[in-house]
Amino acid sequence: MTWLDFDGNVYYIRHMTQFGPTVRDIRERLRRDDRRYSVRQVAQRVGIEPAYLSKIERGEVAPPSEATTVRLAAELGQDPDVLLALAGKVSGDLQEIIRKRPRLFADLIRQLKEAPDEAVLRVVREVRDGDW
Amino acid sequence: MIILENDRLEFRFPDVHERARCAIEFQRTLRIPDDGNDYPLPPGLGSFPLRHVDDYAARLPEAWHRRGGVMTPMHQAEALWISFHSGYPFAVKVATGKVCAVTGDAWVDHLNRGPQDYLVLPDQPWLDGYCVERGIIRQFVAMPLGEGYTVEEQLTGAAQHGGLQIVAYPMKAGRYEALLGRQARLADEGPVYYSESPGMGLAPGGRMRQHLERDHHRLDAWDQRHGSRCFVSIVNTAQWAAITGERPPTEPPSARVYTEHGLPWFDYYGSDATALAGSETLQGVASVAQHAKAAGKAPLPGNETIAVPHVVGLGGARRRRVREPAAGGTWA
Structure with a gap:
């Protein structure tokens, strides 16, 4: 209380x-x-x-x-x-990520705030599949 | 698509269904004795780190960069198990050195039913090794390529790929919705350069009781147009720090030391009726201990037979399927 x-x-x-x-x-x-x-x-x-x-x-x-x-x-x-x-x-590791490049990540988060999930997923880094 | 999040591979298929996602992680564990006895399930001791191969391309052989994916560090003779997390049905194929861990056949991207060469999520919570008999697997153990221990080398005669390969196919959305309708109540759920050496591969270790569940869906339930696959390269821990600048995890305790401390092992009760038969091909592969003996080499340290007095049952559909030393129920 x-x-x-x-x-x-x-x-x-x-x-x-x-x-x-x-x-x-x-x-x-x-x-x-x-x-x-x-x-x-x-x-x-x-x-x-x-x-x-x-x-x-x-x-x-x-x-x-x-x-x-x-x-x-x-x-x-x-x-x-x-x-x-x-x-x-916000978790400490996310704070650390933002602190390292604050303007870049602040811009990114604001740009994506209204975006649908699919649009957010498009900027997520994928594990690249290669030739094997 | 696959993303890497907190040392987990997250497979997502928003084009198929908004719930079509599963996660796969690689758990550190004890190496069970390779002495011909059948052991219960060892614990998970935390996940192996995973990193994008692309982030360290300048320090890795060109072949590694070409195949993409992620990499993880393992100590020589260290064991691992693969942990699956999913509420949505998936068909998942797992291979080591491009040899299927379920059938022993050469890798192909697509699913086969005769014999079944894939696992079904969420029925299958984990995979600890190669399916050698019905209800028995031989543990995945990391060994350097080039010494003849790995399944890949024993079956193909070559040490070309190493590592682990995974492909996941979600269930078709329509089938899932139909299933959901039938099971509505259950659905609540400074550059350093390395040679072209392909690093480490996986070899069969000790025997463990584990059921690999038969697929009770039809093969056409799986959406094979939407698979995602990943190559997991295995880096010797000695090289990991030089490549990534990070310290690798420490070596896990031996099975004997772990057991002497009264910590639990686990049993997950499946039904023989729904378990896949073992692969005769994989059954014919020499285990690490058998291979060492045939080659006149000393067995791996910590391979003495142990008694396992404290086994925690994980049976029952509603029980949490957690294999952690601290999840041992009344032992603490």
Whole structure:
């Protein structure tokens, strides 16, 4: 839970990103088939306190660090970039890529922001097949 | 199209179906003893790095550049398994040194049914080696080309290609939609130059219990107009750092050390009724230990027979099919 002082008013906000509910939905779905996906066991495998995972799922605390989010994604079989995006984060390796050539990548991302998936895929580098 | 993402080959066919995508990665693992015994599945110890061959063209033989694809580093006598991830049905062919790992036949791009020379995803979660008997494979083990160990050398007499070759064909969109309709509930899912030496190839190691699933679709279910293929060159770890500037992964522990630490092995229960028969051609290929013995060479280190007391069952369609030391259930 967070208290913010904004224009003299105090606002009580919960971290109402989709991160927590999404994590809870995925974990609960997995738990229906496999009891190893209880809050306690998932938290243990990810290396955090069960109470903390519970608060994350309820949106009572901000999404966890990048490293924890990536471990959580692996544990739940999710794409780490998708979970990081839900947490409002960009992975460290992507930040590093942008930092190296900021103008180039900023231009590229803006140019592609409305493009359909097929158009984005056209600029993705393919593994070249040769003569063998 | 194939893209390289986080050391995975991602096959995507947006022209066929928006869901037509699968990922393939190469897992580091223990080399199981090549002692004639049948072992359960060893763990995955993380994926091998993959890099575009084109990025290092100036430091690689011209032949490598010509065939394109990606490259990966392996220690001599290191083992690997191939991990498949897909919710969409795919037919995937795997060869080493351009010899099919399922049938032992020479590489052709297209799929064959008699005998079946491909794997079907998502039924097949992984491939650890050459299909030598029904329910038994011989583990993929990296050996230098030119010493006669590899399947390619034993079957063709030449050390020409090495590496791994993969082609993936998605199911036709119409067939997939029909399947989805029938299974609606399940669908929720400073330059250094090297010689022309082709590097490393794969040879058959120890025996392992693994079913390769028979295709239960018709051959015309697969969209063979839309295949994508990739050549995976294998670089000796000694050369990897000089070529890429990156340190290769460390050598995995021996099977004995891993097992003595109480870490789990795995079993995935398939049905003999749906498993492919082994290839007589591949059955006739000498394993690394057999070849070394015939050549009067010492066996590979760490080849002593081991007892495997801790085997985690991965059976059941709804269980996660994870082969990691930490996925061992109650052992931790």
